[in-house]
Amino acid sequence: MLQILVWGGSFFLLAVMGDPIMRDTGWGSQWVYGALSLSLMVSALLAPLSSRLxxxxGGRVQLACSGVIVAFGLLIVAASQTLPVFLLAWAIIGIGMAAGLYEALFATLGALYGERAGRAITGITLISGFATTLSWPLVALAIEHLGWRATCMGYALVLLLSTPLYLKVLPAGGRQHLGKCASAQGSPAVDRRQYLLLVWIFALGAIIMTAISVQLVAVLQGLGYSLAAAIGLASLLGPSQVASRVLQMIAGKRHPIWTALVSVLLVALGVLLVAFAPGATAAGLLLYGLGNGLRAIVRGLLPLVLMPASQYVALMGRMSRPSLIGQALTPLVGGYLMQQFGAMGVLGVLCCLAMVNVVLVGVVLRSLRRERF
Known part of the structure; x- marks a missing residue:
């Protein structure tokens, strides 16, 4: 639930709050939605530092502080009367995102539990899959009755009261576990090839996810769907993402490379169906949602298995930087593609990226089969 609150007050907030802000202030959409790009870029630059901290x-205090930082940014958003102040507020929110979203949380769990962190990561990503399902309707309802500024202040208050619970939920420690791993394993070297493959796999997955999150409704409208139909189809993503994580928990323990392969195959098939089989758009979005739901689990588990345990925490921050930079640039590039080439242009690029990701995961799987399987 704490992750849902931080995600809902940062990464997902402008999807609901962007239009009310633009109507009230007169600021252009490129600036309002560009604020999220700024926030993601700040998060990308700070990700390695977050993992080092x-x-x-240990991550308990940092995770608790993340909500406080996001709350501070939301209070400045609520008070902003000029665009520079608004952008400053989102830069501050980016600091909170670096301190408290998945990368920092996975690093904290890895530091606390080592290879046993897999179950906790899967469970948390399962619950966090409801972030948009819960936050979007509640934020929209609050905006309708209170306005967007009061909604920001109320959300900030909720974060200030709730995120310090990380101090009670998570046990103290983490550094001790890392120290034992380092001494026991002698800090083995990182496989550079595998590391780069994982960086690209995660980056491409994050870019596809961001493009779908930001532009899906507009893309569906470009394919001929009404606004109501596009929103209805987009609503399929949340339940399908959660369903895939439930199935992952039921399936039991297996090497996460197989989860990664299923994830990228489902994402690729889903995007291809949306692009080239108009009658199967709903099925395509369900398949994409299933694959994207597994993607969050893979981000935490695959490095935990393939990278040295003693270096997992530091690597999580370094590996997340390209993904976050790609996410920051995606709204800008996606908007250009939409303007110049329309919905099919956006979908065509996403199909290519999804197929490349299938190939990259296949390369990792092939190397692992030679070494272990």
Whole structure:
């Protein structure tokens, strides 16, 4: 639930709040939605530092502080009367995102539990899959009755009261576990090839996810669907993402490379159906949602298995930077593609990226089969 609150007050907030802000202030959409790009870029730059802090001090306090930082940014958003102040507020929110979203949380769990962190990561991503399902309707209802500024202040208050619960939920420690791993394993070297493959796999997955999150409704309208139909189809993503994580928990323990392969195959098939089989758009979005739901689990589990345990925390921050930079640039590039080439142009690029990701996961799987399987 704490992750749902932080995600809902940062990454997902402008999807619901963007239009009310633009209507009230007169600021252009490129600036309002560009604020999220700024926030993601700040998060990308700070991600390695965030992981180093987790490695040095443990992540409990940092995760608790993340909600406080996001709340501070939301209070500035609520008070902003000029665009520079608004952008500053989202830069501050980006600091909170670096301190408290999945990368920092996965690093904290890895530091606390080592290879046993897999179950906790799967469970948390399962619950966090409801972030949009819960936050979007509640934020929209609050905006309708209170206005967007009061909604920001109310959301900030909720974060201030709730995120310090990380101090009670998570046990103290983490540094001790890392120290034992480092001494026991002698800090083995990172396989550079595997590391780069994982960086690209995660980056491409994050870019596809961001493009779908930001542009799906507009893309569906470009394919001929009405606004109501596009929103209805887009609503299929949340339940399908959660369903895939439930199935992952039921399926039991297996090497996460197989989860990664299923994830990228489902994403590719889903995007291809939306692009080239108009009658199967709903099925395509369900398949995409299933694959994207597994993607969040893969981000936490695959490095935990393939990378040295003693370096997992530091690597999570370094590996997340390209993904976050790609996410920051995606709304800008996606908007250009939509303007110049229409919905099919956006979908065509996403299909290519999804197929490349299938190939990259196949390369990792092939190398692992030679070494272990």
């Amino acid at each position: 987790v490695a040095r001090f």
